[in-house]
Amino acid sequence: MDSCKMEAVLRILSTVFLVLTAFLVGLDTETKLIFHAFPRKATFKDLNALYVLVWIASAAAVYNLIQLFRSYIQTGFMKDLTASYRCLAWGIYLLDQAATYLIFAANTAAAQGSILAVTGEKSFQWMKLCNTYTRFCHQIGGALLCGYIAAILMIITSSISAYALFRLYSPKQFLLLKGK
Template sequence: MYSVLVWIDSAAGVCNLLQLFRGYILPGSKEDLTSNYRYLAWGFCLLDQAAAYIVFAANSAAAQASMFAVTGESSFQWMKVCNRFTRFCIQIVGALLCGYCASIFMAVISSISAYNLFRFYSPKKFLLLKGK
């Protein structure tokens, strides 16, 4: 389960790096992003939302699996792993906390992406920040 979490978090990291360098990849400035890039904005928004949901789901599944390591499961005759491997359990807790922090940050990134998408559909001065 934990190796799946590592692969999912790595894929989400690559998506975030692509989002970071999106300004260098796309030609033109932000003012030039008109209806030609509307479909691309939909793609970025959906990619951000999917990455945020998948990372949160993978962290939740890993948290559930780690609860079996802490408590054991008597009906399956699984022993408590944390009684023997204390350092492993401490590292898993740290990894899960970092994963949940990452999913919160990805939700913020997803909301920024949704803002960039829906400003194409708003009246001209509705979603613009006030200037000086």
């Protein structure tokens, strides 16, 4: 399997897991009666970090689809070591790095917020919430798992784009091109 096919498979899988994350978080609701009288509905909008995660996961899924389309139209031409190919490789590398760190950060922030909702923070008098909204919290847990799988797939993808870029350079001298 060459690096292009591997990249395509990884991007498709990332997209699937990112969409799954966005849907699992976005569609998660649970209604409970407070003091057996007042209904209170928990949604992802209760915690800012979850709200941000839905948007960033959706954006990252779209980004991966665009990159997939780019690699599809790119196959067949530009497979040489021209300057434009090099520019493209730098662009893909930097965008992949940015997207990967962004989705990793969004996931980690949501995970930290969720951990606080599970454990509470006694010294701050922040109460636990997941003993009330148990099903809601389990679904968020599943979503975060999907999010981390997507993040790991994107880390591998960005390694492949690093490989695609840096193999163009000479092993002997710093940032000297191989063709020279």
